[in-house]
Amino acid sequence: MEIKEKITLDMLTSDSVSILKQQYITIDGTDIKVGDNIRNAYMNTQSDRDNLKDALPEDFYNAVISVWGSVPSVSEPTA
Amino acid sequence: MIIYQMKKPIECIGTDCVGVTGDNIAYTQDFYIKGVSDESITYTIHLRFADGSVNSVSPSTVRTDGEGTGISWVVKKNDIFTHGYFEVQIEGRNSTGLVFQTEIVKLYADESLPIEDKEYENPNSETLHLREEAYNALEEIKAQQNQIEQNLDLIEQSDLSAKADKATTLAGYGITDGENLSNKVFGKNEITDEESNYPSIGYLKNFYYEYSEVDELLLKKADKGTTLSGYGITDAYTKEQAKNLFGLNISVVFDENFNPLKYTESASISAGSFATGNKKIKTAYIAKNLRYIGGGAFANCDNLTDVYIDNPPEGITIASGSIPSTATIHYNSDFNDNKNLIAALINLNSQVSAKYDSSNIEEGSGTLTVYTPAAVESNLVKSCTFRYQKTGNTANIFFSVVFNEGSISYLQFTGLPFIAKNESDQNRHIAATNKQNQVIVYPVGSWLTLNFNGTKTFSQDETLNGVITILIN
Numbered sequence: 001m002e003i004k005e006k007i008t009l010d011m012l013t014s015d016s017v018s019i020l021k022q023q024y025i026t027i028d029g030t031d032i033k034v035g036d037n038i039r040n041a042y043m044n045t046q047s048d049r050d051n052l053k054d055a056l057p058e059d060f061y062n063a064v065i066s067v068w069g070s071v072p073s074v075s076e077p078t079a
Numbered sequence: 080m081i082i083y084q085m086k087k088p089i090e091c092i093g094t095d096c097v098g099v100t101g102d103n104i105a106y107t108q109d110f111y112i113k114g115v116s117d118e119s120i121t122y123t124i125h126l127r128f129a130d131g132s133v134n135s136v137s138p139s140t141v142r143t144d145g146e147g148t149g150i151s152w153v154v155k156k157n158d159i160f161t162h163g164y165f166e167v168q169i170e171g172r173n174s175t176g177l178v179f180q181t182e183i184v185k186l187y188a189d190e191s192l193p194i195e196d197k198e199y200e201n202p203n204s205e206t207l208h209l210r211e212e213a214y215n216a217l218e219e220i221k222a223q224q225n226q227i228e229q230n231l232d233l234i235e236q237s238d239l240s241a242k243a244d245k246a247t248t249l250a251g252y253g254i255t256d257g258e259n260l261s262n263k264v265f266g267k268n269e270i271t272d273e274e275s276n277y278p279s280i281g282y283l284k285n286f287y288y289e290y291s292e293v294d295e296l297l298l299k300k301a302d303k304g305t306t307l308s309g310y311g312i313t314d315a316y317t318k319e320q321a322k323n324l325f326g327l328n329i330s331v332v333f334d335e336n337f338n339p340l341k342y343t344e345s346a347s348i349s350a351g352s353f354a355t356g357n358k359k360i361k362t363a364y365i366a367k368n369l370r371y372i373g374g375g376a377f378a379n380c381d382n383l384t385d386v387y388i389d390n391p392p393e394g395i396t397i398a399s400g401s402i403p404s405t406a407t408i409h410y411n412s413d414f415n416d417n418k419n420l421i422a423a424l425i426n427l428n429s430q431v432s433a434k435y436d437s438s439n440i441e442e443g444s445g446t447l448t449v450y451t452p453a454a455v456e457s458n459l460v461k462s463c464t465f466r467y468q469k470t471g472n473t474a475n476i477f478f479s480v481v482f483n484e485g486s487i488s489y490l491q492f493t494g495l496p497f498i499a500k501n502e503s504d505q506n507r508h509i510a511a512t513n514k515q516n517q518v519i520v521y522p523v524g525s526w527l528t529l530n531f532n533g534t535k536t537f538s539q540d541e542t543l544n545g546v547i548t549i550l551i552n
Binding site: 011015016018020036037038039040041042043047048051074076077 | 441442443444445446448450467491493494495496497498523524525526528551552
């Protein structure tokens with residue numbers, strides 16, 4: 001049985017995005033959610049842009065970057 | 080014979096009557112045309128009668144002798160239509176057309192006399208008339224004979240000597256096949272051997288009630304009634320009881336948001352007892368058991384727009400002026416119990432839908448990523464996971480960090496589930512590992528910062544569990 005992953009780009013702004021990943025199986029034509037919601041937010045910092053690239057398929061990543069632009073808009077947080 | 084010189088008749092010999100009308104063929108008329116002796120000529124004899132009718136006949140024989148042509152007409156049946164004088168003209172034609180026509184001569188035809196064997200074809204036959212009259216007379220005689228016979232029967236029946244005297248019995252009239260009364264029974268005590276002689280009596284006994292049995296059964300029945308008690312029924316509610324028992328029996332007034340303001344279980348309300356002067360009241364629901372709304376019950380309830388009454392108009396008394404004229408009164412039928420309560424609460428769903436429910440709550444989990452380069456290099460963090468619960472714009476994040484053996488003064492992670500508002504940065508939380516290493520925890524955007532307030536050393540699998548609450552940006 002194939003498990004499909006649904007990715008939602010939530011609260012996407014030029015500075016941040018929250019990525020929600022949900023898994024589904026299809027039974028008799030109906031999608032049934034399985035497992036936990038998996039959610040991580042990312043800021044438009046260089047490190048998070050790198051993390052985002054690892055976390056998302058390319059088309060989703062490109063969708064976020066098209067909003068974020070080619071350079072980070074947020075500085076890396078300091079302690 | 081009629082002799083022509085070419086077409087002109089020049090001599091008639093013994094010719095006057097050539098035949099009779101009808102069927103007789105008793106005569107033959109001969110013609111001789113001098114000067115015409117051509118065998119190729121075909122002749123036709125044309126006849127015209129006194130009534131204007133015409134006929135054409137073919138000659139019986141035609142012969143030529145070198146000087147002329149002899150024509151013989153044997154008069155046949157139906158050649159002559161009408162008796163009396165008629166005109167005759169002979170026409171000759173050859174293959175090229177008309178040769179000539181003789182001049183017209185007149186001949187005479189006799190009328191035939193009726194003869195017996197032809198009378199039925201003659202509508203004027205006297206014999207036929209006589210015969211018809213004879214038949215009619217015979218039929219009349221037969222009818223008269225029938226009437227005579229009927230009259231004879233009547234006369235015979237009227238013979239008084241054959242009549243019975245007035246009597247009171249069948250025998251008195253000589254009747255011998257009347258009902259035999261000796262076979263009748265006149266009482267039950269006369270009935271013997273029911274089974275063989277009177278099987279119908281046995282059937283009646285077996286399948287029909289005696290009158291005493293009917294009386295006994297009727298005594299068990301209730302008289303026709305209009306109420307439950309009229310039929311002796313004690314385990315059912317009357318209409319009035321049902322109204323009170325099955326109704327909500329709580330009358331309620333609501334504000335504009337359908338929040339209940341006040342209620343009463345009373346069967347009557349009046350000025351001051353329930354809702355007088357309450358300007359917050361928008362809607363009122365009056366239960367079935369409330370049967371009297373006294374004067375001033377809703378006086379000065381200026382914002383009251385709808386009063387839903389769970390009774391028909393005849394089920395409640397409303398004193399004049401008790402309800403503001405601006406409010407609409409909605410009555411209910413007897414058996415649509417609480418229907419008006421639902422109507423009164425019809426907008427409540429929209430009020431509730433604005434509230435948070437499970438659809439507003441999201442739960443999930445995730446993994447944080449170590450950002451602090453020194454911790455990455457030393458592989459200080461064995462794992463860092465979290466669970467979150469989001470309600471509206473607030474999220475509680477329960478995190479768990481498991482350390483490998485090592486030291487560090489602060490740690491930063493990326494990957495919180497939501498971006499925290501800037502205000503959340505100030506929301507510092509204090510937590511401690513299971514080895515009592517204390518730490519200040521706070522979010523920055525989607526980052527989680529752990530500040531140990533100086534370098535701390537962690538043992539293998541030392542664990543830090545904590546929670547932060549953030550306002551979602």
